[in-house]
Amino acid sequence: MSFSDYFSGLGSSVEIPKGAYLFRQHQEPASLFFIEQGLVKAFYETFDGKEFIKSFIKEGQVIGSLQALVADQSNSFSVIALENCIVKKISRSQLMQCVDSTAHTRGWLNEFLLALAMKKEQREYEFLCLSAAERYLLFCQREAELVPRLSQLDIARYLGITPVALSRIRRRLNF
Amino acid sequence: MSFSDYFSGLGSSVEIPKGAYLFRQHQEPASLFFIEQGLVKAFYETFDGKEFIKSFIKEGQVIGSLQALVADQSNSFSVIALENCIVKKISRSQLMQCVDSTAHTRGWLNEFLLALAMKKEQREYEFLCLSAAERYLLFCQREAELVPRLSQLDIARYLGITPVALSRIRRRLNF
DNA sequence: TGGCAGCATTAACCCGGGTTAATAAATTAT
DNA sequence: ATAATTTATTAACCCGGGTTAATGCTGCCA
Numbered sequence: 001m002s003f004s005d006y007f008s009g010l011g012s013s014v015e016i017p018k019g020a021y022l023f024r025q026h027q028e029p030a031s032l033f034f035i036e037q038g039l040v041k042a043f044y045e046t047f048d049g050k051e052f053i054k055s056f057i058k059e060g061q062v063i064g065s066l067q068a069l070v071a072d073q074s075n076s077f078s079v080i081a082l083e084n085c086i087v088k089k090i091s092r093s094q095l096m097q098c099v100d101s102t103a104h105t106r107g108w109l110n111e112f113l114l115a116l117a118m119k120k121e122q123r124e125y126e127f128l129c130l131s132a133a134e135r136y137l138l139f140c141q142r143e144a145e146l147v148p149r150l151s152q153l154d155i156a157r158y159l160g161i162t163p164v165a166l167s168r169i170r171r172r173l174n175f
Numbered sequence: 176m177s178f179s180d181y182f183s184g185l186g187s188s189v190e191i192p193k194g195a196y197l198f199r200q201h202q203e204p205a206s207l208f209f210i211e212q213g214l215v216k217a218f219y220e221t222f223d224g225k226e227f228i229k230s231f232i233k234e235g236q237v238i239g240s241l242q243a244l245v246a247d248q249s250n251s252f253s254v255i256a257l258e259n260c261i262v263k264k265i266s267r268s269q270l271m272q273c274v275d276s277t278a279h280t281r282g283w284l285n286e287f288l289l290a291l292a293m294k295k296e297q298r299e300y301e302f303l304c305l306s307a308a309e310r311y312l313l314f315c316q317r318e319a320e321l322v323p324r325l326s327q328l329d330i331a332r333y334l335g336i337t338p339v340a341l342s343r344i345r346r347r348l349n350f
Numbered sequence: 351t352g353g354c355a356g357c358a359t360t361a362a363c364c365c366g367g368g369t370t371a372a373t374a375a376a377t378t379a380t
Numbered sequence: 381a382t383a384a385t386t387t388a389t390t391a392a393c394c395c396g397g398g399t400t401a402a403t404g405c406t407g408c409c410a
Contacts, residue, residue, distance in 0.1 A: 044304055052303040054296075066293055106285075113288040118241055120295035121229075127302040128227040128335050129219055132397080152358060160303050165397050167359050307367080327388060340367050342389055 010098070011088045016040075022063070022079040022087065030068030030075060030092045035059050038085030039149055043157070044077050053158040055119075056082075056146055062112065069095065083149070132161050133169045185273070186263045191215075197238070197254040197262065205243030205250060205267045210234055213260030214324055218332070219252050228333040230294075231257075231321055237287065244270065258324070307336050308344045 013036060016022060022033055025045055033040075035057055042063055043053040054077055057063040065075040069092055098105040126135050136159055140147055147155070156166040188211060191197060197208055200220055208215075210232055217238055218228040229252060232238040240250040244267055273280040301310050311334055315322055322330070331341040 044300065046304070052300075054299065054303070066289070066296065070289060070293075110281075110285055110288065113285065113292050114241070114245060117288055117292040117295060118245075120292060120299055121241065123299055124229065124295055124302070125219065125227075127299070128229070129221070151356095162398060163358075164360085164399080168397080171359085326386095328386095337368060338388075339369080339390085343367080346389085 010094055011090045013086050013088050016081045016085040016087055018081050018084050020081050022081065023065075023075050025076065025078045026074050028075060030065055030072065032062060032064035032069065032090045032092075032095055033079070034062050034088040034090070036086040036088060038081060038083040038087075039146070040079050040081050040085060040087075041154060041158075042077050042079045051157050052160070053154060056143070056150070056154075056158070058146065066116070068092075082154070127160065132159055132165065133173065135159050136166065136169055137173070185269050186265045188261050188263050191256045191260040191262055193256050193259050195256050197256065198240075198250050200251065200253045201249050203250060205240055205247065207237060207239035207244065207265045207267075207270055208254070209237050209263040209265070211261040211263060213256060213258040213262075214321070215254050215256050215260060215262075216329060216333075217252055217254045226332050227335070228329060231318070231325070231329075231333070233321065241291070243267075257329070302335065307334055307340065308348065310334050311341065311344055312348070 039058045068075045153163045156163040243250045328338045331338040
């Protein structure tokens with residue numbers, strides 16, 4: 001069952017232009033965002049302006065800071081639109097109301113947490129066991145549809161390397 | 176609320192000697208283990224005998240393969256006792272019965288998944304944003320109690336580096 | 351159309367970690 | 381207590397990735 005089935009009544013759709021923030025690390029209160037159209041990136045920003053990309057979220061998927069939503073803290077990372085997007089925003093209080101009042105939503109939350117935990121376990125595996133080149137190849141095959149929508153710079157920052165290193169890897173694999 | 180409160184009636188306690196497997200990658204059917212006493216490590220084993228440690232689990236904590244439990248597949252990693260242990264084993268079917276029949280257990284599962292997702296997000300952050308030396312320092316302070324119970328080899332394999340590299344890092348930080 | 355800004359590639363140089371191997375220290379077994 | 385095994389350290393050498401900077405390339409805007 002998809003997100004929109006669970007939360008169809010909630011929130012309103014907003015347009016977010018390419019390059020704009022959905023929310024920013026340590027700022028706004030927590031919200032959940034459903035991406036109806038477009039593509040965004042979730043990333044950590046360091047004091048000196050470096051970016052480390054956690055994940056890419058595209059149409060049909062959901063993004064929000066777990067720590068922020070659960071513990072009612074500020075967001076632990078930022079989210080920015082990589083394309084012009086249409087998103088639906090659900091505030092923490094709206095979400096909590098749903099979770100408390102409907103078994104459906106609780107079920108959805110369970111599924112969401114399970115999927116998230118498994119995705120992060122997979123990423124742990126990749127950082128722990130694979131080289132940068134292997135991670136890149138795996139990314140290209142698993143996210144084939146995404147690759148042409150991304151810059152090398154962002155792919156590199158997702159893999160945990162610099163764009164220079166990614167360019168070298170691509171040459172070695174003769175792209 | 177602790178694990179033993181939820182599942183006190185289930186399973187029976189077993190002794191596992193140091194060095195023995197609780198379960199092995201791609202083998203046994205899925206189970207959940209509650210560590211009553213002792214310390215175990217969860218790790219991926221490669222065909223050529225290398226180990227990559229996912230996590231250490233000590234007394235009071237729970238370990239089991241999510242993919243195995245949820246999708247009823249074989250385990251995706253191995254778990255071995257680092258000390259003599261006493262553990263309680265709950266089979267997949269026992270767990271599923273509980274989850275279906277009692278709201279308490281469903282609540283516990285939710286908490287467990289949430290904690291797991293957040294822990295893995297934290298680890299993602301560390302691999303993405305921190306150097307090996309920084310990861311080591313963070314590990315030492317956050318898991319101070321564990322450090323003296325572990326070998327350098329296993330700490331290194333948890334950090335994603337070789338014991339040689341860890342030794343060099345320790346020297347740089349003059350330990 | 352020309353000029354400018356951003357992105358990808360390449361080169362040069364440095365450094366951290368991998369690998370192998372030797373040594374030393376600490377456990378365990380006999 | 382001694383031998384045998386495991387664990388930690390150190391050295392030497394190599395390689396991959398970081399850093400900086402130069403060069404193209406593309407697209408955009410004035």
